[in-house]
Amino acid sequence: MNAFEIDILGCGSATPTTLRNPSAQAINLNEKIFLVDCGEGAQLQMRKFSVKMSRLHSIFLSHLHGDHVLGLPGLISTLQLLGRTGDIDLYAHKEIEPWLRHTLNFFCKYLPFEVKIIPLASEGLQILYENKTIRISSFPLNHRVPSNGFLFEEKKGLRHIKKDMIDFYQIPIRDIQGIKEGYDFITNDGETIPNNLLTTPPTPSRSYAYCADTAFCPNIVPFIEGVDVLYHEATFSISDASRARETFHSTTKDAAEIARLSGAKKLIIGHFSSRYTNTLPLLKEAQNIFPNTQTAYDGLKINI
């Protein structure tokens, strides 16, 4: 099975602590690394947790607050020093452009690759990247500044051929692709062989959603329905709900409700406020609503 692994590089919020770096995650999809958010120290955490810089494919920024962005210049500078020449796609809100250009001109002169900014849309589902096997899309969240979530999913695979049955019916090669796609086979005698006699179901396609930063936002449910793993911010405890409302962040309850409403199989909560040194009470709050919840920590590796 292809790799589908998430490395939590940082799951703190605006004020980093000794326990939690600012936001960043590396998503390994079939040995391509997609970096989601790039808080200060993201490149250092990539090294610490052995995420291969050479495999970095593209970067996705949920929103333009410093704790999700300020690791970007250092990372790009290091990619330059490591000899990267391939362009890098940066999916981010368009307002980043003047600052990023200014910064790269100042600190990364003569960059031998281009950082191409692909602006995130503020409405609906936007497909950002796809190839034969995976699709990455984005959808709006609800924060003080424009903020987007991301969905990483494998495309539905082809059905698996039962080789002995193919031999038995002497099915010609030109028909194999259709059978993998689910078509029945019709013999020279006009007999229909149903597809499920010839194939087994495709490997289940897996998915991961990243939702931070955001207030409680049930609008996103249709976009992440049935997701295997949902990372949702839970900056605050239920007891600090008023602070969550003021700052357009979520409580543990908000995160768990979104997991429940979307039928997620598993929830990871993170982006904890620096006020919480012990996250166990936060976990318990979320588990009351959505039992299959786990707390994020820097260095957590999730295998989907």
Next chain:
Amino acid sequence: MNAFEIDILGCGSATPTTLRNPSAQAINLNEKIFLVDCGEGAQLQMRKFSVKMSRLHSIFLSHLHGDHVLGLPGLISTLQLLGRTGDIDLYAHKEIEPWLRHTLNFFCKYLPFEVKIIPLASEGLQILYENKTIRISSFPLNHRVPSNGFLFEEKKGLRHIKKDMIDFYQIPIRDIQGIKEGYDFITNDGETIPNNLLTTPPTPSRSYAYCADTAFCPNIVPFIEGVDVLYHEATFSISDASRARETFHSTTKDAAEIARLSGAKKLIIGHFSSRYTNTLPLLKEAQNIFPNTQTAYDGLKINI
């Protein structure tokens, strides 16, 4: 005795490693914290090594390469979140101003304090800050871009009164200050009492010099003569001297020569290239020339 402590927060070079963060040091002078260089992750290292953010007095940037600067926006943002209101002095080359203003306007809107830029001079010794007991000055180094070293020193203290002698000669209070400053005392009978009968020498004043990044630069010797502790970059081994010349960095030998020429009491070498995982050979090279050498590491605390 007043505190005079250096916390090495990062002693790596442009490409950080798991062992070494980019450049930053916190200098505690009598419970005021002076931050020298501010590479990415400096604020995280301050937390890790328990350097009190609330005591941060001012910031000194040796030069405007990313590995010495890119931790600044995150640090300022955190100071804002922690409720700082006092202005902060930033001693740096003036070219930082447009980038810094752009960055702070973008990421730290409504900053409740001012970041005042005090430009570093490109010639001679420049006094940057002084109060009753300490003085901080700067002098030019020799790098690919303008780069400055910094000297932190205690001012020469007053001589200590021998209380029993003061009583014996019944010296009036109005004369005490002069005696502490080194004057002799003349009795009512016209007899001169030499100062060294009345006082003991002042507590020795201590000093620390930070020299990075720079090629071998003997011009700095007069500025750091007799320094107690000299931190000098030694990016390269002697065997990589040609690379040091190309990049305007120092070898271990260069650093040790500067320590020897300036009569430093102790040398700390740092800013090691990421190619060296074992720094013991670098230490040996420097010690061949200047025996009292120590290698820097992230988390090293030096008590002067």
